[in-house]
Amino acid sequence: MTITGRAVLLALLGMVPAALEPGWPTLLGWWALWILAVGVDVLLAGSPRGIAVERAPLPSVRLGELIEAPYVLANHGRRRVRGLVRDGWQPSAGVRADRARIDLPGGQRRRLVTTLCPTRRGDRRVEHVTVRSVGPLGLGARQVSLPAAGQLRVLPPFTSRKHLPSKLSRLRELDGRTSLRVRGQGTEFDSLRDYVIGDDVRSIDWRATARRSQVVVRTWRPERDRRVLLVLDTSRTSAARIGDAPRLDAAMDAALLLAALASRAGDRVDLLAMDRRVRARVEGASRTDLLPSLVEAMAPLEADLVEADWTAIVSAVRARMTQRALVVLLTPLEAAAIEEGLLPVIHRLTSHHQVVLASVADPAVHAMATGRGDAYAVYGAAAAERAGLDRAGITAELMRSGVDVVDAGPEDLPPRLADRYLALKAAGKL
Amino acid sequence: MSVGTAAGDGTTTASRARARWRRWKWPLTVTAIVLLVTVVSVLATPGGTGRRLDPASPNRAGARAVAEILREQGVDVRRVVRSSEASSAGAGATLVVVDPYLLGPDQLNRLAVSSADLVLVEPGPEVLARLAPEVIISGQAGSDVVEPRCDLAAARTAGRARVRGLLYRFSSTTPDSTLCYPTGDRGDEGSYLVTRNAGRRVVVLGQGDVLTNQHLAEDGNAALALHTLGAAPVLHWYVPDPMELGASAEPTSPLDLLPAGLRWAAVALCLAVLVCLLWRSRRLGPLVREPLPVVVRSAETQQGRARLYRRAKARGRAAATLRTAALRRIAARLGLSADTTPDQVAALAAHAVGADSVAVHTVLLGPAPTDDAALVRLADDLDAVEQKLTAQAPRPAAARPAAPSPAATREVRP
Numbered sequence: 001m002t003i004t005g006r007a008v009l010l011a012l013l014g015m016v017p018a019a020l021e022p023g024w025p026t027l028l029g030w031w032a033l034w035i036l037a038v039g040v041d042v043l044l045a046g047s048p049r050g051i052a053v054e055r056a057p058l059p060s061v062r063l064g065e066l067i068e069a070p071y072v073l074a075n076h077g078r079r080r081v082r083g084l085v086r087d088g089w090q091p092s093a094g095v096r097a098d099r100a101r102i103d104l105p106g107g108q109r110r111r112l113v114t115t116l117c118p119t120r121r122g123d124r125r126v127e128h129v130t131v132r133s134v135g136p137l138g139l140g141a142r143q144v145s146l147p148a149a150g151q152l153r154v155l156p157p158f159t160s161r162k163h164l165p166s167k168l169s170r171l172r173e174l175d176g177r178t179s180l181r182v183r184g185q186g187t188e189f190d191s192l193r194d195y196v197i198g199d200d201v202r203s204i205d206w207r208a209t210a211r212r213s214q215v216v217v218r219t220w221r222p223e224r225d226r227r228v229l230l231v232l233d234t235s236r237t238s239a240a241r242i243g244d245a246p247r248l249d250a251a252m253d254a255a256l257l258l259a260a261l262a263s264r265a266g267d268r269v270d271l272l273a274m275d276r277r278v279r280a281r282v283e284g285a286s287r288t289d290l291l292p293s294l295v296e297a298m299a300p301l302e303a304d305l306v307e308a309d310w311t312a313i314v315s316a317v318r319a320r321m322t323q324r325a326l327v328v329l330l331t332p333l334e335a336a337a338i339e340e341g342l343l344p345v346i347h348r349l350t351s352h353h354q355v356v357l358a359s360v361a362d363p364a365v366h367a368m369a370t371g372r373g374d375a376y377a378v379y380g381a382a383a384a385e386r387a388g389l390d391r392a393g394i395t396a397e398l399m400r401s402g403v404d405v406v407d408a409g410p411e412d413l414p415p416r417l418a419d420r421y422l423a424l425k426a427a428g429k430l
Numbered sequence: 431m432s433v434g435t436a437a438g439d440g441t442t443t444a445s446r447a448r449a450r451w452r453r454w455k456w457p458l459t460v461t462a463i464v465l466l467v468t469v470v471s472v473l474a475t476p477g478g479t480g481r482r483l484d485p486a487s488p489n490r491a492g493a494r495a496v497a498e499i500l501r502e503q504g505v506d507v508r509r510v511v512r513s514s515e516a517s518s519a520g521a522g523a524t525l526v527v528v529d530p531y532l533l534g535p536d537q538l539n540r541l542a543v544s545s546a547d548l549v550l551v552e553p554g555p556e557v558l559a560r561l562a563p564e565v566i567i568s569g570q571a572g573s574d575v576v577e578p579r580c581d582l583a584a585a586r587t588a589g590r591a592r593v594r595g596l597l598y599r600f601s602s603t604t605p606d607s608t609l610c611y612p613t614g615d616r617g618d619e620g621s622y623l624v625t626r627n628a629g630r631r632v633v634v635l636g637q638g639d640v641l642t643n644q645h646l647a648e649d650g651n652a653a654l655a656l657h658t659l660g661a662a663p664v665l666h667w668y669v670p671d672p673m674e675l676g677a678s679a680e681p682t683s684p685l686d687l688l689p690a691g692l693r694w695a696a697v698a699l700c701l702a703v704l705v706c707l708l709w710r711s712r713r714l715g716p717l718v719r720e721p722l723p724v725v726v727r728s729a730e731t732q733q734g735r736a737r738l739y740r741r742a743k744a745r746g747r748a749a750a751t752l753r754t755a756a757l758r759r760i761a762a763r764l765g766l767s768a769d770t771t772p773d774q775v776a777a778l779a780a781h782a783v784g785a786d787s788v789a790v791h792t793v794l795l796g797p798a799p800t801d802d803a804a805l806v807r808l809a810d811d812l813d814a815v816e817q818k819l820t821a822q823a824p825r826p827a828a829a830r831p832a833a834p835s836p837a838a839t840r841e842v843r844p
Contacts, residue, residue, distance in 0.1 A: 002708075002709070002712040003705065003708060003709050003712075004709065005709060007705065007709065008702060008705050008706045008709050011698075011701060011702035011705040011706075012698075012699070012702040014698040014701070014702065015695040015698040015699055015702070016695075018691070018694040018695045018697065018698040019691040019692065019694065019695040020691065021691075022690040022691045022693065022694040023690075023694065026694070027694060027697060027698060030698070031701065049437065049438035049439065049441075050437050050438065051437060051438070052437040052438070074437070076437040077437070084714060086714045086715050088715050088716070088718050089718065090718050090719070090720045091718070091720050092720055099714065120723075125718075126718070127716075127718050127719075128439075128715060128716070128718075129715075130714050130715025130716075132714060143712070143714070143715075144438070144439055145439065145715045145716055146438065146439045147439055147440065239723070239724050239726055240726045240727065240728035240730075241725060241726060241727055241728055242728045246723060247728065302723055303723075303724075305724060362728040362729050364727075364728065364729040365728070365729050365732050368729060368732055368733075368736070369755075372806070372809050372810060372813065373806070374806060375740065375802035375803075375805060375806055376736070376740060378748065378752075378802075378805050378806050378809045379736045379737075379739040379740045379748055379805075380732070380733065380736040381752065381809060382736070382739060382747070382748035382749075382751045382752050383732045383733070383735035383736035383739060383748075383751075384729075384732050384736075385751045385752055385754075385755035386732075386735065386751045387731070387732050387735075388755060389751065389754060389755060389758075392758070
């Protein structure tokens with residue numbers, strides 16, 4: 001039970017008789033009256049335990065978008081329940097207004113709506129609905145928290161979506177282009193067309209020219225149905241925050257843009273999220289449901305404070321990819337972690353696959369590197385340069401092993417990775 | 431959908447009672463134990479204030495033993511602390527006053543109008559002036575055990591007893607006044623005096639030790655104490671409350687000057703405030719758990735390293751790092767291969783910007799700075815060289831925010 005503001009006002013009113021007729025009898029009498037009134041009001045309030053809460057499953061929502069979460073209160077009791085209702089969502093579900101007034105006669109149902117604007121990716125949960133049933137006098141209330149579990153899956157925002165149109169148009173430019181490298185591997189015969197001035201003479205198809213009076217050239221298109229495997233590192237190095245979001249979120253963004261682009265290019269995209277064990281996996285998704293299944297798989301992922309087991313990751317990749325594929329490792333370029341974990345086993349990947357390592361760099365470190373003016377800033381600059389040199393060293397070593405490295409800030413990484421993919425595609429290296 | 435949905439939170443009155451019991455079990459148990467310990471310790475602690483000559487105190491300086499013996503002898507011993515209670519002792523009772531120096535004029539006046547026999551233990555001049563004017567204080571002596579040497583029945587029975595301490599004498603002798611345990615050259619001062627004043631017997635006891643638990647069993651102390659205190663069937667043992675002296679002043683608290691109605695209204699207001707607290711403290715439902723991700727700033731390692739450099743005054747290392755980074759950038763900008771030596775890079779950079787090659791060499795490859803100011807200057811000088819280079823030759827390679835490695839440079843330059 002609980003009391004209301006009106007009960008406090010009633011208690012305040014007790015000052016008047018106490019002032020007019022000072023003494024214990026007045027004071028005690030007033031308080032006896034107060035307790036009686038509140039007690040009777042609580043007894044007369046409709047029981048909130050007679051209420052059933054129904055909650056329908058909610059669709060997923062992208063981070064930063066609004067969603068309405070409805071729930072239904074059904075009063076199975078006989079008495080009317082008036083008062084306040086609070087929907088108990090987690091704070092990060094971003095509830096706009098979590099309490100509502102209700103007036104629910106016995107046997108009736110009401111549909112209430114909570115508007116949510118989640119502030120974090122993942123599964124946001126709701127545990128209960130609290131009903132405070134106020135008595136007819138509005139002095140006392142009965143309160144019960146009814147279990148009404150539910151959850152809302154908040155998907156990664158995919159903010160790099162904006163880069164997709166420009167990357168797609170560049171992909172189309174690749175298509176049907178006269179290849180400069182006829183004998184190059186990885187390109188596929190597309191069609192024959194008439195020679196126009198400027199075409200490479202090496203691409204003239206002499207046999208077709210012989211059949212016709214015109215000179216005919218072969219055109220090529222990028223190979224399709226290549227396989228792309230996105231490996232998302234969810235270990236401790238991905239937990240570090242850049243700006244307001246963990247590195248993992250930026251890596252997801254880059255992975256989503258690449259997946260969208262590659263699926264349009266006709267490649268088959270798989271996902272593997274791993275640290276010491278497989279955290280999420282998307283395999284064999286069709287073109288249409290690739291992005292939905294990717295975001296669904298990524299949504300509940302959080303970086304774990306464990307060291308990545310690169311031996312296990314490499315083994316998992318090799319077990320899944322029997323034919324040559326593009327393997328994109330989304331992992332931060334942390335010198336120590338890469339040197340001890342990835343470098344010793346990377347040759348097992350590069351020997352079979354085209355490997356690209358995409359790392360989220362921290363703009364704050366670059367800002368530190370330009371610090372000047374006082375000793376503190378210069379020492380900071382030296383520390384940042386040291387980190388930069390370490391990264392450069394590890395990058396050089398990775399490149400010697402045949403790994404392509406893309407290292408950019410969270411904003412730049414998705415388009416840069418997409419560019420790298422397009423470059424590989426154009427070069428027929430997939 | 432609603433068919434299978436149960437109303438309520440799935441609890442019954444019994445299960446709620448059980449849950450409440452589970453939740454309150456430990457707080458209640460702890461509270462009960464604390465209460466029990468408090469009560470037991472209060473009961474087990476001997477009563478009284480622990481003051482000297484307090485009839486309720488079992489300390490060595492207390493007087494519980496004599497009070498208990500008197501009770502066994504059928505004397506009604508009453509411990510009083512207020513002067514109003516003490517002055518209520520009527521004729522046929524004995525009023526013993528310990529620590530009379532704690533009495534103010536008001537309390538003395540109250541005692542003066544009482545008709546009970548008085549026993550004053552170690553009284554001072556003010557007390558004597560008001561209650562036994564013919565006795566004056568004459569000196570002080572170390573306590574000693576001496577013969578009574580007087581006709582008083584109590585003293586004769588007791589015989590040798592522990593006396594002296596404060597010494598008194600009579601300013602004027604009356605037939606009723608007796609001096610026992612005399613001392614001094616003339617034998618006219620002593621520590622056990624009996625006189626009559628305002629129609630009652632007044633005993634002035636200069637040595638309180640005879641009543642204490644510690645000395646009661648020695649010599650004739652017990653007999654002297656019992657005879658002195660047990661003469662009447664009722665004994666009021668007045669242990670003055672020091673607080674009463676302060677409170678005896680006029681009660682002039684500002685609250686007392688307020689009208690009663692206002693005071694009671696204030697009480698009602700306080701209660702209303704309590705109710706308001708109750709109202710506001712009730713949350714609308716329990717808190718919902720939020721699993722928070724770990725917050726590790728990505729640049730934390732670098733900041734930590736910077737602080738370590740600073741603390742260790744690692745100017746040499748910091749300068750070397752800054753120079754290496756600058757050299758690599760310059761080499762990349764000039765399109766030099768990775769195997770170019772630093773000396774060559776410095777020379778080529780000086781040539782490119784058209785500056786003095788020695789100066790550029792000193793900046794890029796000179797000795798390590800010796801203090802922080804030199805390090806700051808070095809950083810600025812390195813920036814200056816790089817800026818000049820940028821102004822001289824626009825960067826040929828694609829912009830790269832990080833310090834580019836020679837390998838990366840090779841990659842972007844076919």
